[in-house]
Each structure stands twice: as C-alpha cells, then as structure tokens.
Amino acid sequence: MYYVLKYYKYVLIGVSVLLLAAGSLAILGRFQRGGVKGLALEYRTFRGKWSMVPLILAVLLLNLFLIPAGERLHTSAGITLNYHLASQGLNPNGTRFNQTHILSTQVLERAVERGALEGVTAADLKRTLQVRPAVQGSSASEDAYFISSQFVLEYNADRNTVGQDGEKLLTLVTQEYQKWFINEYSANTDILKLDFSPAEGQDYLDQSSFLKKTAESIGEYMRNMSSEEAAFRSSVNGETFQSMSAKAYAVSNTLVEDLEAYILENGVSVDAKQYIDRLNIANVFLDFDARKASASNENTLEAVALYADDMARIVLVPTYDTGEQFYMSQTRIGVDDFAASADSYANKKTELNEQMAKNRHVITQFSGRGGRGTDKKAETLVDQIQQELLRVAQQAKELVEEYNAQQANSYMTVVVYALEDRAKRLVVEIAALTALFAAGAQVSWFAVGGRRKGARIA
C-alpha cells in the first residue's frame, strides 16, 4: 500500500501524458488531411465520446482517495524560537542551540509512550523525521550568513509507519520537545520546596543556622533570577525578583537574628553541656586551621619580600578591547600571585578567629546553664520563622511560575500543518490530474475509435 500511495500520482501523470501523446500523434494524420474543421466534424459524429465517462469517474474516485492518502505520507510542522538569544543560535541560558535535540531519543521515546503508539518505536520515528532550518543561510560571506530561529520538522512515512497519523505523530513529538525545552531552560522551583525535617530535634542554635541558610538560599535564588530579568513584576502581587530577594534576606537578618540573640542571651539549649563540648572540640580544630593560615600568610609575605625586586612585575600583552580598540593589556604574574595568596591566608585566619570567638561566646553563655529539654519561646520563634519562610517561598514560587508561564512557555511556537490546511491545493491537484487523464483517455479513445470508421462514425 505504501508504494501505491507514494507513486500513484506519478504513475497517473505518466499514463495520462502517454495516452495524450499517443492519441495526439494518431490523430495528427487526420488533422493534416481535414484540418481542424474536418477533425471537429469527425468528433461530433464520433459515437464513443461518452464511453470514457465511467473510466474517468473511476479515476476521479481513485484520485479522491489516493491523492489525499498519499499527501498524508508527508506532514510538516514549523517550530519558531521566540526568545532574543535565538537569533544568535543560542539557548535561553546562552549555551549553543542544537536542533538535533528535537529528534533526541529521550524526546521520541516520550512521544511514543505518551501517545501509546502501537507498532511504532522511537527508532521508527527517528528514521521518518527530519529537521532543517526554515531559512538556510550561507557561510560563504558575511552578508549571506544567517542563523535561523525557525525550523521545519518533516515527517515522511515509510513502510513501517504508513498506517500512522502524521499529524498526531508530529503533535506528540513537538509537544514533548517543547516540554523538554521548557524544563531544560526555564527556572526550576525545586529549591523553593522547603523541607525543615533535617533540622528537627537539633539544638536551637543549629536550627537557627539551618533557617538562616534556608532564607539566604531563597534570597540568592531570587537575586539570580533578578539578574536574568530584573524588570519582571508579578501581575498578582506586584512583587519582583529583587523584592522577593530582599524579603528572604529580611527573614535572615531580623527573625533569625532575633532567635539567635534570644538563644545566646538566655543560654537556651536542648543539651547545653553536650553543645559546649562540641564547640570546645570544634575550637581545637579551628585553632589548628587558624595557625596554619597564619603560617602560610607569613611565608608568602616573606616570599614577596625576597623576590619582589627580581621578578617581573608586569607583562604587557597586545590585545583588543570590546570596542575593538587596540591596547596593551597588563597581565598579573609572579609576585602578584604571592601577594594575593598572602591576602587570602590573612582573610582565612581572621575568619577562623571570628568563628572561634563566636564559639567561645556561646560557651560562656551556655556555661552553668546545663538546661535540658525544650524552650517554649524558642520553639515559638522557630515555628514563626518557618511559617514566614514558607510564605516567602510560596510567593517566590508563584512569581517564578508566572515568569515561566509568560517567558519560558513562550520560548517557542509550534504549528503542525494539518491536511485541512492543504485542502485547496489538493482540490486543484485532484481536478488537474483528473482533467489530464480525461484529456489523455478521450484523445486516445477518439484516435482508436476514429480509425474504426465503419463501426464508430455515423
């Protein structure tokens, strides 16, 4: 059936042209003898001029079924990328766009699974689908160079997939690709699904630092989103990524700070003795690290003093700036690196000392308290912070989802061209091919009948 559908049109054209040519040649002699007038007279008296009608109608029927069915073997879809980086051949996150992802095994397997397609595998789909840029540029010259942001996905059925509905297949594949693309390049809200269970049962100070980190992670995530699209504002609550970031940091800087202050001021602990022991051990290790950082800092400073005069301080490299202006770039080498290392060690030492000082402060505050069990006020404060974080996370999630709905979901537009869209052309094609066959059949029949004058002409 596949070959019938594929080649029917061409066979019909061939047969029609052959009949027309052979018939025309056969009546050429009669035309030369009697001219147009003689031939017209002969045709008027030709008894078999209606004999071909059943055959022509039969061919019309075949055309009505086989030409649209043949057309169904080829379906296409247009994919247009709508984000601004698409014109540079890039994905929304700036990585290189790759059109072959449309036909990736992951996308095709999901399409087969989602459509519960029977008798079709991802490999079958891969074989019958091709993707190409809608407008192809040329790399021969800068003027002809063009990066297409529109792609055409074509389905050309083969023997294995001839019974499948091409429109359905393309719908499934393009929808799966869209899902994959949005999932890959839109903002992920998983970070906003808060889970406080890891901090449950821990000492209050640990719970406090867990909540602080949670608040800061929301704030940082919103800050990153803001750098992607600072102007985006929620139509529901008027929030922006920047304002949500500020809200999250506010939880950390006020509520969590208050909790910490309360804990330290009142020496609130589930098990103060155990906590003090833990901090004492931590301080021993922190002290080792601080001493190491201090020694490294002194060593690198000594190295700078020893080699500063002997090492090249700058190297100039010829280069171009972003405005394509030539300049000599100064490159950091040698002692600059030593100096930077010394600075880094000094900072680390300070940081470790601060941590130890803080631990000592906690130890002082907890000493002698020895409290064991829960503290109502601390529990209430923890609960308040958790509720506030959940509220902020929910708002942030809604904001990201609205952003995704408006931005990511419009990353691409897909149109699957239905057979109905090609109907006008098909009607013209069927009419033209039937007319061609009718002409060929009639001319050849006239030629044959014309020769049998005794039988056919009155």
Place this chain on the structure above:
Amino acid sequence: MKRFFKIFLSLAVVAGVVAGWIVWSNRTFEETFYLMDSGKVEEPMRLILLSDLHQKEFGPGNERLLERVQALKPDAILIAGDVVNKTKTDWSYAVDLCKGLVEIAPVYYGMGNHENEALYGQDLNKEFLEEKAALLGDSPEDFRPLLQDGQSWNALLETGAQLLQNSSVTVDIKGNTIQLGGLSTNKSSFWPYSGQFVYQFAGENPSAFKILISHRPEPVMEYIPDYDIDLVVSGHNHGGIIRVPGAGGLVSEEEGLFPTYDGGWYESGGMSLLISRGLGGHGPVPRVFNKPELIVLDIE
C-alpha cells in the same frame, strides 16, 4: 438512453463508494493530544474526554474504544454528555460504557441535552423549567424532582460514575486537588437555573484546579467567559458535522452555519475551553471529513 443509463450507473457507483467511505471513516476515531500548563497542578495528570457518542459503538461493546482508553492510561475520564440518544434511548449502552470506563479510571459524567430529554422528558430550557417551577420549589438548580426516569439515573450512579448536574466534587487526582463541576442547562435557562451554582463553583476553593463539564460551550462563552475556572470541557456541536476544508465546521444546532465553537482549544481570559468534535452523531446528516475524536489532555 443506454448512454445515459451508463453515466447514471457510473455516478451511482461513485456516490455509493463515497457513501461507503463516509460510513467507514465514521467507524474509526482519531486521538487529539493537548498539553496544558497550570501552576495548580503539582504532579502531571492525564484526562480523557469523551463526548457525543449518541449510542455509537466502536467494536462490540465499545471494545476498541475501551482498549484505546486503557492504553492511554488516563488518571480520570470526563464525559461531556450525549452518550445516549433522545429517541430510542438505550440506557444500557451508557451503563455498560460507564462500567467499562470506571474499571480504567474515575469517571465524571456531565449530562447533555439528549440525556436531559431522556431523563426529564424535555431539554432543560427556560420554558420547561418555568412550567415546573412549583416542583423545583426553593431549589431551582436541583432538577431531581423533575426526573421521569429515576431508574436510569440510579443505574448510572450504580456504575460508580460521578454524575454532575449543577453539582461539583473535589477530588484528589495524583495528589492534585481537582474540583469538577457539571453544567447542563442551555443559554436560555442559565439564569436562574445554573448561574448560581457556577458562580459558587468559580468562587470557592481558589487553590484547586477547576474543571467545568458543560455539554454546550455557548452558555459558558456567553455568561462566564471571565470566571475563575481553569478549564471548561464541552462537546455538542459535533465539529460542525461536515468539515469544509479551509473553513472548519459547516453547521451547528446552536450557532447555525460556520459555528465559532466547532471544536478545538479556545482561550478566554484566564479560562481555557476545550471542545470535542465528538465521537458519534444523530440525525440524517453524516459526519464528513470529520472523524470521530477522542481527546487526550495532559495537564502539567
């Protein structure tokens, strides 16, 4: 004479073949896949929409239809009405179908005008309901006092399908909170015989994903195009019965020639409207270039 007989015979053969093709094309159905995004849905879920079967069978006991529905693994099945015909109503057809579907997934059944005529003796239009106002009493949106065929209603209920007529249910589908409602009055009787229900349905439970099954799309687009309902599913217009290439559906009972709501996906404010072209038909005009349609909707 013989010549004309031959031509007539040829034309009759052509007409016969075309008629055969129309019959054949209406014996199979195509699947249309839609994808919808919603912030209210945490876990992806799949709905299947059946509409306007008009007692049409795809294989003995709808075997082929049920097989495909099962293969597509829906999380819920929505029926947008007109499963039976108003004349020669065969309720056992609807009961058997519902029994088969309920084994695959939960079924939510909104009534169509044909069910209404079979159950109440007439479609739920304004004149009829005004005439029966005394029976309805203080609850003009509860049509149960008007039931003429309570036995069939109960038989449908016993299949396990959830019948929705000016009523709603809140259910959990794959961890998502979904509120499903059914509207089955027409434009003329929307107020006061359904409007209050739809208003309440739209207003309550804002965090739930709301689906309204309205057999007719027209009352929705006329009266509630901007209500807080996420999705409305409809049928009724049979895709315009005859699909004119390049122009869409030809005719519908409500809208006349070239109806706007002949099938497909429509957006209205924040609401989406999905209209099925249906799976069957009734009346003398067959579906042409309009294959019966089974809708698969994935919401993520």
